Amino acid sequence: MAATLARIGAFCARRRWLVLGAWLVVLVVAVGLAARFAEPLDTKLTVSGLQSTEALDQVDREFGGGGDGGRVVVAAPAGQTLAAYRPALTALGQALNARPTLSPAGRIGYFSVASAPAAAIDQARAAGLEVEESSELAPPPGGGSSPGIGLLIALVVLLVTFGSLSAAGLPLLTAVLGLGISLELVHAATALVPINSVAPTLAILLGLAVGIDYALFLIDRHRRQLINGEPDVRTSIALATGTAGSAVVFAALTVIIALAGLAVARVGFLTQMGLAAAGAVLVAMLMALTLTPALLSLVGRRVIGRKFLPKPRIAPRWAEAVVRHRGVAVALSVLLLAVLAAPVLSMRLGLPNDGDDPATSSDRGAYDLIAEGFGPGANGPLLILTDASAVERATQRLAAMPGVAHVLPSGVKGKDALLTLVPASGPDDAATATLVAELRDHPPVPGTFLVTGQTAVAIDISDHLAHALPLYLALVVGFAFLLLMVVFRSVLIPLKAVLSFLLSLGAALGCTVAVFQWGWFGVADPPGPLLSFLPTIVIGVLFGLSMDYEMFLVSGMHEEHRRGAGARAAVTDGFARGAKVVTAAALIMIGVFGGGVAGGDPVTRPIAFALAVGVLVDAFVVRLVLVPAAISLFGRAAWWLPRRLDRVVPVIDVEGAGITPVPIALEATSA
Known part of the structure; x- marks a missing residue:
């Protein structure tokens, strides 16, 4: 493989303008297809086949x-009731063409509507009323990560790492160009199949990450070769x-197959996320192998940048210290990761609702007012579909159940009846999920009894994703092992x-539970269950990055081992070669x-x-x-393969034994 890739690199370096032009054509075509054929992304997170979705x-x-429409929520100032603002409330109701539902205390009310004229809301506020809108009516709260800040941090890290603007800019250029192509192709694909709005999320995160990493690895190797005497660029x-x-x-191959494996969850939007991200990784890999060599040929020896002054050999000294105290290092690192991962045992998953938005947003204001005036369960009522003949009995028995605030008949259609059940707990509370399970396990009346509504759907989707997660994780780690x-x-x-990837994953999720579910450090506003597909996204992105770091760091050790270095020297020398670039890549992603x-x-x-x-x-x-x-603890057994496996496992040249090697001096790689 190494020899084939070397020939590809040589061709791209020689025909650099052709390669650059070809990728620009791909970008233009992708943009054109998206502009001509793209359809709006679907915003609903649904899973087919669930009882709640079918009901x-x-x-x-x-x-x-x-009754799942939007709400306009009104409230009188503290200590007053809406009766004192009857003219303003009446005018608002006429503008909304709806009648208000008032809280028992009379201070808070709401209108169920499909739309809300801004002028009418402004007039009610001018009259002294507090008026808020649910997310179906209000614009989404502002915010969003700034890719510009992240790319600026990446540029600074790359400049410090390479000391060359040419070398620093190339990974960013290839990553942004590759991400642009990937996203445009995803949007163009909406002409063929509906695609959920969350599908590009994983592609953006992982496409940018591996796009920078892949180019960074090639550029670092190329620079070290030039610095150490290779005369021909x-x-x-x-x-x-x-x-x-x-x-x-x-x-890249490991990550692509793992992402495609999201299909095992049998969740449409997760499959779309996986395929979109897999496509982004594929594009990043192809650009690293073709466009990066072409751009390196264009910049020539300028990629080396300024001459470096002698630096302390931090990486070799660090490697020597770790190897010398390897037993303690393994024990302490595993202990630290286990402590950080401990909170994951109490992780709860859910889907976002208005109560998860910032306290300054209108939909969060509406959510809080509803909870204050009508109880927390009013923000997530359950819909009960039952037999029309059992309405009265079902209503009485449901109202007497623990965890139920009240039950209201909401309509009869033929043999079916609809009841609205308001829980005593909020949509995100564990007590609500327990109530849903209790209703299904022990229905109060025989015959048809189906529990649905947006809250029940969210609970079912989260449960489905939680049950599919172990299978996906097993697929990822199993394929990575092979x-x-x-x-x-x-x-x-x-x-x-x-095993180390699982420790990293546990630490990441454990810290997230502590901060965003438990509310540590006051970062979450408010704390609550984690997004149901957050673990899946974290597995996909973190697995991709950890495989990058593993391949680049351990391949250096393996290369030294194949050259005949002793077990300890292979670890320290290989570590010294890869530590700087792994550190730089990690700092970029953290930024x-x-x-x-x-x-x-x-x-x-x-x-x-x-x-x-x-x-x-x-x-x-x-x-x-x-x-x-750990590898130094293994000694020479680290590179041992049983004879039976050795006969069947294919031999693949990764370190370039099939091509003429270039000596790599450790002095040039000190971090």
């Missing part, structure tokens, strides 16, 4: 949606594409890799995801936080401490 469809057909580009490019191919066994011809290396934490919306902030923490512990605890310590 809700029946309610929509028979009863016209079950194009020869160095070919060698870098053959060696670092091989690690890129296998890292592929790493083929690449490194080892059993212990892939076993260590998957990108950290920008999402600082400026993101309520949906993206916990995702960005989990990814930032995940990269932090994976790079600086796992890769820079646990990996060298």
Whole structure:
């Protein structure tokens, strides 16, 4: 493989303008297809085949949606009632063409409407009323991560790492161009199939991350070769594409198959997320192997940048210290990761609602006023579909159940009746999920008894995703184990890799539970269950990045081992070669995801936080401490493969044994 990739790199370096022009044509075509054929993205998160979704469809057909429209919520100033503002309330009702529902205390009321004229709301506010709108009516709250801040951080890190504007700018250029192509193709695909609005989320996060990483790995290898005496730029580009490019191919292949494996959950929007992200990773890989060599050929020896002054050999000294105290390093790193992962045992999952938005948003204001005036369950009523002949008995028995605030008959259609049940707890509360399970396990009346409504649908989707998560995780780690066994011809290396990835994942999710579910440090506003597909996104992105770091760091150790270095020297020398670029890549991703934490919306902030923490512990605890310590503990057994497996496992050249190697001096790679 390395020899084939080297030939590709040589061709792209030689025909650089052709390669650059071809990628620009691809971008123009993708933009044109999206502009001409793209359809709006679907905003509903649904899962077919669930009891609640099928029952809700029946309610929509028979009863016209079950009252799931928007709300305009009004409140009198503290200490007063709406009766004192009757003229303003009447005028608002006339403008909305609706009658208000008043709270028992009379201070808060709401109108159920499909739309709300802004002028009417402004007039009611001018009269002294507090007026808020639910998310069906109000514009979404502002916020969102700024890619510009993340890219600026990446540029600074790359400048410090390489000391060259040319070298620093290339990974950003290829990553942004690749991400643009990927997203435009996703939008163009809406002409063929409906695509959910969450589908591009994983593609954006992972496409940008691996796009920078893949180019960074090739450029770093190329620079080191030039610094250490390779006289010909194009020869160095070919060698870098053959060696670092091989690690890129296998890292990308692992991630692509893992992302496509999201289909095992049998959830439409998750499958779309996986395929969109897999496409972004594929584009990033192809650009790294073709466009990066072409751009390196264009910048020539300017990629080296300024001459570096002698620097302390931090990476070799760190590796020596870790290897010398390897037992303690393994124990302490595993203990730290286990402590950080502990909160994941209490993780709760859910779908976002108005109560998860910032306290300053109108929909959050409406949510809080409804909870204050009518009880927390009024924000998430359950719809009960039952037999018309059992309405009175069902109403009485339901009203007497623990956890039920009240029950109201909402209509009869033929043999079916609809009841609206208001829980005593809010939509995100564990007590509401318990109530739904109790209603289904022990229905109060025989015959038809279906529990649905947006709250029940959210609970069912979260449960479905939680049950599908272990299968997806098993698929990811299982495939990673097999592929790493083929690449490194080892059993212990892939076993260590998957176990360390699980530790990083647990630490990332555990910290997110503590901050956003438990409310530590006051970051969450308000604290509550994590987004139901957050663990899936974190697995996909963190797995991709950890495989990047694993392949690049361990392939250097494996290369030294194949050259005949002793077990200890292979670890320290290989670590010293890869530590700087892994550190740079991690700092870039932490900056990108950290920008999402600082400026993101309520949906993206916990995702960005989990990814930032995940990269932090994976790079600086796992890769820079646990990996060298564990591999040095293994000794020569680290590269052992049983004879039976050795005969059947294919031999794949990743480190470039099939091409002429270029000596790499450790002095040039000190971090």
